[in-house]
Amino acid sequence: MCYALLKTLHLLGVVLLVGNVIVTLVWKLAADRSGDPRVVAFGQRLVTLTDWWFTVGGVVLILLGGVGVALVAGLDLLAVRWLLWGQVLFGLSGLLWVGILIPAQIRQARQARDFAAGGEIPANYWRDARRWTWWGILAIVPLLGALWLMIAKPA
Ligand code: HEM
Numbered sequence: 001m002c003y004a005l006l007k008t009l010h011l012l013g014v015v016l017l018v019g020n021v022i023v024t025l026v027w028k029l030a031a032d033r034s035g036d037p038r039v040v041a042f043g044q045r046l047v048t049l050t051d052w053w054f055t056v057g058g059v060v061l062i063l064l065g066g067v068g069v070a071l072v073a074g075l076d077l078l079a080v081r082w083l084l085w086g087q088v089l090f091g092l093s094g095l096l097w098v099g100i101l102i103p104a105q106i107r108q109a110r111q112a113r114d115f116a117a118g119g120e121i122p123a124n125y126w127r128d129a130r131r132w133t134w135w136g137i138l139a140i141v142p143l144l145g146a147l148w149l150m151i152a153k154p155a
Pocket residue numbers: 007010011014018062063065066067069070073075077083086087090143144146147150151152
């Protein structure tokens with residue numbers, strides 16, 4: 001019962017995190033491509049909002065559920081290879097997120113507040129948008145790797 005509950009929380013976290021990072025990338029690109037400052041600024045506001053709810057929420061559920069289910073199932077977090085490498089990939093994605101994506105998002109959100117009413121979108125907003133897109137795609141790869149490891153559980 002406890003095992004099933006923790007695993008459900010873990011998987012809910014995975015759905016929220018992986019789903020949010022992939023889907024956000026798609027609709028943020030579409031908002032940016034509109035070129036309309038109001039649409040771009042609205043998209044940027046939603047990136048911040050959905051990040052708090054779904055990315056942070058997903059990470060918390062993955063950690064609580066994942067560590068909890070490992071304890072209940074008697075799996076050593078550091079000795080079971082697929083589990084260890086899953087955590088390493090999860091951490092790598094987190095580092096890219098905290099080190100590159102979040103700072104770019106904060107800069108963009110600040111600029112978006114200025115042009116939200118219809119002002120001109122500055123060139124460095126677009127520079128950060130490109131940076132955010134490519135590093136965002138790169139940060140998804142380790143998450144997909146962790147997903148595969150957790151399911152395949154190679155020895
Ligand atoms: C702190 C990081 C993580 C820990 C400690 C952790 C721990 C675990 C454990 C112990 C299980 C095995 C449950 C069982 O089948 O008995 C599991 C399953 C699973 N994990 Fe993780 N996990 C972590 C991160 C992730 C990430 C980042 C993903 C995907 C992006 C993920 C996806 C899954 C999936 C899909 C399962 C179900 C596998 C199956 O039932 O065959 N986990 N996780």
